[in-house]
Amino acid sequence: MGRDLKSFRLIVGCRMATGRTEADVARERENARQSLAFLYSTPAYWSSLEIFGWESRGPALRELTREQQWSRMSELVDDDMLDAFVPSATYDNIVDVLNDWYGGLTETITFPMPENDREDDEFRQVVAALQSGSQHNA
Incomplete structure (x- = not known):
């Protein structure tokens, strides 16, 4: 029967x-757009696209890789795709967005550290809010 899911x-x-x-x-959404374009050029990930009705994008992205048209790939990842795959918000609102996406599903979310140490205070507030499981309005 297997192990208990708990x-x-x-x-x-x-x-x-x-x-x-x-x-x-x-800026981070544009970085994500480029990453997703490369990721979804790989057939192993196409099932995620199919869920949303974007099954033609994977083969089109793969064709662009074969043609070495790297700069054109991100054109096939539109804002709807980013909205479906990439939680997006400023530090002031990201905890609420993450709670909306994943609340009740997990107790642990990995969170990218800021590249700029001037953002450390906001980052600490976000981490504290995530750890407390609370809604966040910094």
Whole structure:
């Protein structure tokens, strides 16, 4: 019969777009767009696209890799795809977004450390809010 599901611990390691400002979030979304374009050029990941009705994107991305058209790949990852796969918000709102996406599903979410140490205070607040399981409005 297998093991009881209560003996498992689910850890969410998602790609997210966050930062201090909306411009930071937009920049991170563009980075995610490029990463997803490369990821979804691989057939093993196409089932995720199929769930949303984007089954034609995987083969199209794969064809661009074969043609070495790397710069064109991100054009096939539109904002709807980013909205479906990448939780996105400023530090002030990312905890609420993560709670909406994953609340009740997991007790552990990996969170990217900021590249800029000037964001450490906001980052600490986000981590504390995630650890407490609370909604966050910094």
